[in-house]
Amino acid sequence: MMNIGQASEKTQLPTKTIRYYEEILLVSPARAANGYRDYSEQDIHQLRFLQRSRSLGFTIEECRLLLSLYEDDHRASADVKAIARDKVGEIDRKIKELKSLRTTLKNLADNCHGDDKPNCPIIDELAGTKA
């Protein structure tokens, strides 16, 4: 059993974030006699689980679902796989979007003289005068 500072060190999550996870009912620690939060090893596992899933790009609600599957010894791995597969698709879409964005911007920047004169194809494009 440890208080929030140690929990923060162990999980690499800011204390603010840990309190927030309690507020939204993700991880609810015990309280010591003085009112301090008191985290068990189980709580720490859950916080680490959250830290990892969040850094993999799962939303809080997805994390909540994954956490409930994590807690459920009878879960079907198919359920978890489906969530992961969806997420891969989502990431693919984002990468595609960003790549197209990059191409457009790069073209604009490459075609811009970049001198002290006002003539600028980037601005022209944004203004729509060349589109």
Next chain:
Amino acid sequence: MMNIGQASEKTQLPTKTIRYYEEILLVSPARAANGYRDYSEQDIHQLRFLQRSRSLGFTIEECRLLLSLYEDDHRASADVKAIARDKVGEIDRKIKELKSLRTTLKNLADNCHGDDKPNCPIIDELAGTKA
């Protein structure tokens, strides 16, 4: 001169967004006698400029800067180019992050049976039992 509905159609921006841009002092239209917003062609140009820059991934503050350069006939194209170049670098970083994320998730999903049994390497990874 037109009211906000027509401006919305012409610029493909929701009216909410157009009002928001006025609130943050990006585009300030005239007002008709009845209190309705009244957009000039100049306003429409600016809104379109914003629509394009936002969809290219510029933040509102970057848009504000670009817009001021757009309005400034004596701007140096180097200023605009620098902003665009920074943005390309930023997009590159995001793509890289997403790709690494995708690799991790894909590996996890591929190694998961996806059946009705509880055994699941995705959950194991998130739990840190294999890390």
Next chain:
DNA sequence: CTTGACCTTACCCTCACTGGAAGGTCTATA
């Protein structure tokens, strides 16, 4: 004269936190 489309402001909601203020508690040292 009424209906419905359009417009106005004003307020709270989102997501996932982050920052700060005001105050209580704990531990070490003088």
Next chain:
DNA sequence: TATAGACCTTCCAGTGAGGGTAAGGTCAAG
């Protein structure tokens, strides 16, 4: 015992970029 400083608590407000909804004013058509 006093006190300094590190830690903890709750509460309030803000971020970015809008979205939702309500209550009400205005306008054009039938």
